[in-house]
Structure formats: structure tokens, C-alpha cells
Amino acid sequence: MSILVYIEHAEGKVKKTSLEAVSFAHALAAQTGEGDVTAVALGSIEAGELAAVGSAGAAKVLHASDERLSDGVIQAHASAVAQAFEILNASTLVLAKSSLGDAVAARLAIKLKAGLVSNVVELPDTGAGYAVKRSIYTGKAFAVTSLTTEKKILAVKKNAIDLKTDGGDAVVETLDVSVADSDFASKIISTERATGDILLPEADIVVSGGRGMKGPENWGMIEDLAKTLGAATGCSKPVSDIGWRPHHEHVGQTGVKVAPSLYVAIGISGAIQHLAGVNSSKCIVVINKDPEAPFFKAADYGIVGDAFEVVPKLNEALKAE
Numbered sequence: 001m002s003i004l005v006y007i008e009h010a011e012g013k014v015k016k017t018s019l020e021a022v023s024f025a026h027a028l029a030a031q032t033g034e035g036d037v038t039a040v041a042l043g044s045i046e047a048g049e050l051a052a053v054g055s056a057g058a059a060k061v062l063h064a065s066d067e068r069l070s071d072g073v074i075q076a077h078a079s080a081v082a083q084a085f086e087i088l089n090a091s092t093l094v095l096a097k098s099s100l101g102d103a104v105a106a107r108l109a110i111k112l113k114a115g116l117v118s119n120v121v122e123l124p125d126t127g128a129g130y131a132v133k134r135s136i137y138t139g140k141a142f143a144v145t146s147l148t149t150e151k152k153i154l155a156v157k158k159n160a161i162d163l164k165t166d167g168g169d170a171v172v173e174t175l176d177v178s179v180a181d182s183d184f185a186s187k188i189i190s191t192e193r194a195t196g197d198i199l200l201p202e203a204d205i206v207v208s209g210g211r212g213m214k215g216p217e218n219w220g221m222i223e224d225l226a227k228t229l230g231a232a233t234g235c236s237k238p239v240s241d242i243g244w245r246p247h248h249e250h251v252g253q254t255g256v257k258v259a260p261s262l263y264v265a266i267g268i269s270g271a272i273q274h275l276a277g278v279n280s281s282k283c284i285v286v287i288n289k290d291p292e293a294p295f296f297k298a299a300d301y302g303i304v305g306d307a308f309e310v311v312p313k314l315n316e317a318l319k320a321e
């Protein structure tokens with residue numbers, strides 16, 4: 001028995017969240033004694049990216065290069081990964097929790113008759129009962145689920161595990177799978193990036209602005225800081241409701257949930273509904289002129305001050321680094 005990891009990639013590059021899934025699988029295999037971890041990647045991907053998956057702990061990468069698999073067609077991916085799982089006689093599939101990951105995992109759970117837990121935050125207790133801890137209620141609580149099926153699927157939450165980076169190159173092998181034409185019945189015709197170079201749900205750093213920014217004309221300051229930090233931009237709900245920023249930037253309970261390494265909140269009060277979307281961030285920095293703003297209670301670092309003075313100075317200081 002062994003562990004298989006489903007790799008997601010975009011624009012030819014393996015996603016960091018998938019490398020985290022490989023790191024998770026590597027640690028799990030060490031715990032269960034299941035030996036080497038194998039990854040499966042589908043569609044076209046940059047040369048060198050597959051072998052580099054070894055750095056996170058995969059010994060082997062199975063690659064099905066069928067061009068039609070490049071677009072992340074959910075049904076086709078589920079079919080191809082199920083075949084890889086059977087070929088490998090695997091016990092466990094590990095993947096990153098994401099919209100594609102969840103959609104593929106749900107189909108695989110049915111195909112493989114496997115138990116599935118999504119939003120996993122730490123290595124399971126693999127003893128009797130196989131207890132898996134997962135994040136619930138937008139990160140406000142945890143639940144422990146017992147997986148009793150022989151085959152198991154674990155979708156790992158972003159930032160749940162430290163990324164392993166010291167593995168050697170993985171051996172890359174061709175994976176021959178036969179995917180029915182009907183599994184390609186739905187396909188992505190085109191994709192268009194809404195704004196910026198970095199997608200908000202996947203960003204490692206997010207700079208977010210609230211009503212304290214006073215108006216859309218002041219967003220240059222947020223964008224400049226985001227550019228310096230290599231961050232995506234976000235905002236509070238009222239900001240997108242009044243049209244200062246597009247809706248896809250709205251972070252929170254009713255918007256995008258983010259889990260970056262760094263979340264910088266500028267002129268945002270820290271209402272519970274906003275915090276629900278950001279409380280899985282590794283480090284939160286709050287800039288607010290009101291020392292009583294609730295966001296400071298959730299902050300790792302806080303700056304009490306006027307954003308219009310603090311942000312340009314912070315940006316200059318970071319640029320000078």
C-alpha cells in the first residue's frame with residue numbers, strides 16, 4: 001500500500017498548495033511506514049516542474065500528458081486519478097483543499113468507495129479509528145472525524161503543514177490512462193484573470209483595505225504596498241458593496257476566504273464577518289487609527305495610526321529593504 005498525491009498546476013507551474021500536500025503525504029508515510037510517496041500530474045506542465053516535486057518528498061511522479069487534461073476538467077481528472085490510484089494499489093489519496101481539489105475528491109470518493117475528509121489541519125492519528133482533525137466554521141473550530149473505510153482521501157488545508165524543501169528530484173514516469181470522451185463533456189472554454197497577477201484565494205500575502213480608506217481614489221496606496229510585497233489586494237464587504245472595489249476582492253464570511261502567510265488589514269474595523277474569512281492567516285498586521293478597533297484583538301502586529309501617513313512610509317521602508 002502507498003500514498004498518492006494529486007498535483008494541481010497553473011500556467012505550467014506546480015501550485016504551492018500541492019507541494020504542501022506532498023509534504024503532508026511524506027510525513028504521513030513516515031508515520032504509517034507506507035514507504036515512498038507517488039504524485040500524479042495531468043496535462044502539460046513546464047519541464048523540470050515534475051522532478052522538482054521531489055523536493056517536497058515525492059519519490060515518483062506519474063504524468064499523463066494528454067493535452068485535454070491540461071484544463072482541469074473535473075470529471076476527466078477524477079477518472080485519471082482513480083486509475084493511477086488503482087495501478088498503484090494505493091491506500092490514501094492526499095490533495096490540496098481547493099475548489100478543483102474538492103470537486104475531484106468528491107468524485108473520487110464515490111469511484112473508489114473511499115472515505116473523504118476535507119480541510120485537514122494536521123496529520124491524522126492513524127491508530128484504531130483513524131482520527132482526522134479538520135477545520136470547520138471558517139476556521140473558528142475544529143472537528144475530529146473517524147475514517148473507517150479502507151481507502152482514504154485527505155484534502156489538506158493551505159498552510160496546515162510546513163513545506164518540505166530538502167528532497168531530491170523525483171523520478172518521472174509516463175502514466176497511461178484511458179479517459180472516456182464523455183468525461184470531457186464539460187470543458188473550460190476560456191479563463192480570464194480579473195485583476196492583478198496574483199489570485200486572491202491562492203495568495204501568500206494579501207493587502208486589504210476597508211472603509212477607512214475613504215474612497216476608491218485612495219486605493220493606489222494599497223496597490224503600491226501590494227506590489228512591493230508581491231501581494232494580492234482584498235477589501236471589506238462594504239467597500240465592494242459601494243463599488244470602490246470589485247466584488248471578487250471582498251474577503252470574509254460572505255466573500256473569499258483567505259489563508260495567506262501574511263494578511264495586512266488597513267482601515268478595516270475587524271467585524272466578526274470579516275475575521276471569518278481571514279482567521280486562518282499565519283500572521284495578521286492591522287493598521288487602524290482607532291486603538292479600540294476589534295481587529296487588534298486578532299492581530300499579531302498592530303499599528304495605531306492614520307493609514308494615509310503609515311502606509312506610504314511603510315511602503316517606502318519596505319522598498320528600501
Ligand code: FAD
Binds near residue numbers: 252271273
Ligand atoms: P467600518 O466598520 O466602517 O470600519 C472602518 C475602520 O477604518 C474603522 O475601524 C476605523 O477606525 C478605521 N479608519 C478610519 N479612518 C482611518 C484612517 N485614516 N486610518 C486608519 N484607519 C482608519 N464584512 C466583510 O468585510 N466581509 C464579509 O464577508 C461580511 N459578511 C457579512 C455578512 C453579514 C450577514 C453581515 C450582517 C455583515 C457582513 N459584513 C462583512 C459586514 C461587517 O459586519 C462590517 O460591517 C464590515 O466588515 C465593516 O467594514 P470596514 O471595516 O471596512 O468598515
